[in-house]
Structure formats: structure tokens, C-alpha cells
Amino acid sequence: MIPNYELHDGNAIPLLGFGTYKLNGAQGVISMDAAINNGYRLLDSAFNYENEGAVGEAVRRSPVPREQLFITSKLPGRHHQYDEALATIQESLYRSGLDYFDLYLIHWPNPKQDHYVEAWQALIQAQKFGLVKSIGVSNFLPEHIDRLIAETGVTPAVDQVELHPYWSQPDVVRYNSDHHILTQAWSPLGRANAVLQEPVIQEIAARHNKSVAQTILRWELQLGVGVIPKANSIHHQLTNLDIFDFELSTDEMKRISALDRPDGMNKNQDPREYEEF
Numbered sequence: 131m132i133p134n135y136e137l138h139d140g141n142a143i144p145l146l147g148f149g150t151y152k153l154n155g156a157q158g159v160i161s162m163d164a165a166i167n168n169g170y171r172l173l174d175s176a177f178n179y180e181n182e183g184a185v186g187e188a189v190r191r192s193p194v195p196r197e198q199l200f201i202t203s204k205l206p207g208r209h210h211q212y213d214e215a216l217a218t219i220q221e222s223l224y225r226s227g228l229d230y231f232d233l234y235l236i237h238w239p240n241p242k243q244d245h246y247v248e249a250w251q252a253l254i255q256a257q258k259f260g261l262v263k264s265i266g267v268s269n270f271l272p273e274h275i276d277r278l279i280a281e282t283g284v285t286p287a288v289d290q291v292e293l294h295p296y297w298s299q300p301d302v303v304r305y306n307s308d309h310h311i312l313t314q315a316w317s318p319l320g321r322a323n324a325v326l327q328e329p330v331i332q333e334i335a336a337r338h339n340k341s342v343a344q345t346i347l348r349w350e351l352q353l354g355v356g357v358i359p360k361a362n363s364i365h366h367q368l369t370n371l372d373i374f375d376f377e378l379s380t381d382e383m384k385r386i387s388a389l390d391r392p393d394g395m396n397k398n399q400d401p402r403e404y405e406e407f
């Protein structure tokens with residue numbers, strides 16, 4: 131039901147996945163388990179979410195074979211130095227109880243700290259060791275990716291960035307597409323902020339008999355972007371999957387894209403400045 135995208139390394143990734151930020155502990159496992167039962171195959175986690183153990187437990191509880199699931203985790207900023215990065219990827223695996231991740235990302239470039247190139251070298255090595263199948267980055271701008279390619283010769287397979295109608299980053303999406311890097315949208319629903327009350331999208335959604343959230347996710351897919359909405363609510367989980375039976379027109383796509391605004395970032399986490407450890 132969910133289409134895959136073929137990454138430049140030959141691996142396939144579902145274009146719609148399940149975000150797990152803030153899904154922790156037993157309730158987190160229940161929510162992730164429900165998501166898999168409802169049809170999601172990709173779970174997006176991170177070392178810093180402190181829920182890699184819950185992700186692993188949901189995978190083990192699921193009747194879906196491990197090889198049909200796609201599990202992502204991410205390297206935190208405090209462990210960018212090469213040896214620490216490799217040990218952290220191993221620690222992520224121990225926490226999850228999994229043998230490998232399908233995708234591992236550098237969570238933030240932290241350009242002031244300036245160790246993201248050696249973090250990338252560690253991800254390249256982890257892929258060679260078989261700890262991770264695909265490697266990528268998150269919150270990287272073209273200038274950061276240019277440097278990774280220039281200094282290592284290896285292009286990330288994925289760039290996971292903030293993307294929703296108020297912050298659609300067309301330059302990043304174009305750069306990634308030109309380099310066969312899949313852009314994946316985090317907070318694709320703007321973390322349920324005012325965008326869900328946006329009149330332009332309400333009008334377009336009503337025309338298609340869909341919700342605003344479904345219309346936004348559809349707009350993102352038609353931009354060529356993967357999406358990982360988080361939903362604890364079962365109703366949200368199900369409706370977010372139901373976005374493959376309608377299509378937005380070119381004009382509707384343009385009207386939603388026109389909502390982009392200079393102050394549209396949700397929490398002012400500009401990767402040029404923001405550092406997360």
C-alpha cells in the first residue's frame with residue numbers, strides 16, 4: 131500500500147513512515163505496535179529520543195518479519211567524534227536489541243562544533259561493518275552535504291529536514307533531488323500547529339473530501355518528499371495512511387507551496403546556528 135523509493139545505494143525505503151518522537155516506555159511500544167498493525171513499516175527513532183528500546187520491543191512483538199520493517203535511528207551531536215560515533219551506533223543497536231538499522235542519520239550538523247565530517251566517516255565504516263544498511267543525514271543544508279561529498283566521496287542517501295507548508299525549503303529539496311538524495315520531512319504536520327487550521331488548505335481538503343492533515347501529507351508526497359508523521363491516536367494513524375487515492379492539481383500544489391514564509395520554522399532550529407547534543 132505504501133510506495134517505496136529506491137535510494138541511490140539500491141535499498142528501498144517506504145515514502146510514508148511513522149515518527150516516534152515522544153513515544154516512550156510501555157505506552158510507546160503499544161503505539162508503535164499499533165502503527166505496524168495498521169500498516170506502517172518504517173519507524174523513525176533517534177538515540178536522543180530514548181526510545182530505541184521501545185522500537186526494538188515493538189519490532190519483536192510484531193508478526194511482520196524484521197526484513198519487511200524499516201528502522202531508522204540517529205547519531206546525537208555529543209558523539210560526532212569518530213570512535214565515539216561508532217560506539218554510539220553499536221550502543222543504539224544494543225539498546226534496540228536489533229542486529230542492524232535500515233538507516234542511520236547524523237541527527238544535526240552542529241557546524242560550530244564542526245565534527246560532522248568525521249561522524250560521516252564513522253557512518254561509512256558502520257555501513258561497511260553491516261551495522262546499518264543505508265546512511266544519511268538530518269538537518270543538513272547543501273553547504274554541509276557539499277563538504278561531506280568533497281571530503282569523503284560518499285553522498286548521503288537521505289536528508290531528513292523540517293518540512294511543512296510554512297517551511298517548505300524548496301532550495302534544499304531541489305539540491306537533494308539533483309544529488310539523488312531522498313528528502314524526508316520531519317514535523318510534516320508542523321507538529322499540529324496553526325497549519326492545521328490554514329484556510330487555503332481547509333478549502334482544498336474539502337474539495338477532495340480529505341482532512342487538512344491528509345492534504346498536507348499528500349502535498350509533501352507530490353513534492354517528491356518522504357513523510358514520517360507521528361500519531362499516538364489510532365484515528366490519526368489510520369487517516370495518515372489514507373492518502374494514496376487522490377491527487378492534488380498543479381494549481382493546488384502551488385497554492386499550498388505559496389504558504390511558505392520566512393518565519394515558518396516551528397521552533398527556530400536553524401541548522402546554520404542551532405546545535406543539539
Ligand SMILES: NC(=O)C1=CN([C@@H]2O[C@H](COP(=O)(O)OP(=O)(O)OC[C@H]3O[C@@H](n4cnc5c(N)ncnc54)[C@H](OP(=O)(O)O)[C@@H]3O)[C@@H](O)[C@H]2O)C=CC1
Binds near residue numbers: 362
Ligand atoms: N530529524 C529531526 O531533527 C527531527 C525528526 N523528527 C521526526 O519526525 C517525526 C514527526 O514529527 P513530529 O515533530 O512528531 O510532528 P508531526 O508533524 O508528525 O505532528 C505530530 C502531531 O500531530 C498530531 N497528528 C498526527 N496526525 C494527525 C492528524 N491526522 N490530524 C490531526 N493531528 C494529527 C499528533 O497527535 P497525536 O500524537 O495525539 O495523534 C501530534 O500531536 C517525529 O516523531 C520524529 O520521528 C521530528 C523532529 C525533528
Ligand SMILES: O=C(O)C(=O)[C@@H](O)[C@H](O)C(=O)CO
Binds near residue numbers: 151397406
Ligand atoms: O525531535 C528531534 O528529532 C529533534 O531533533 C529535536 O530538536 C526536536 O525537534 C525538539 O523539539 C527538541 O526540543
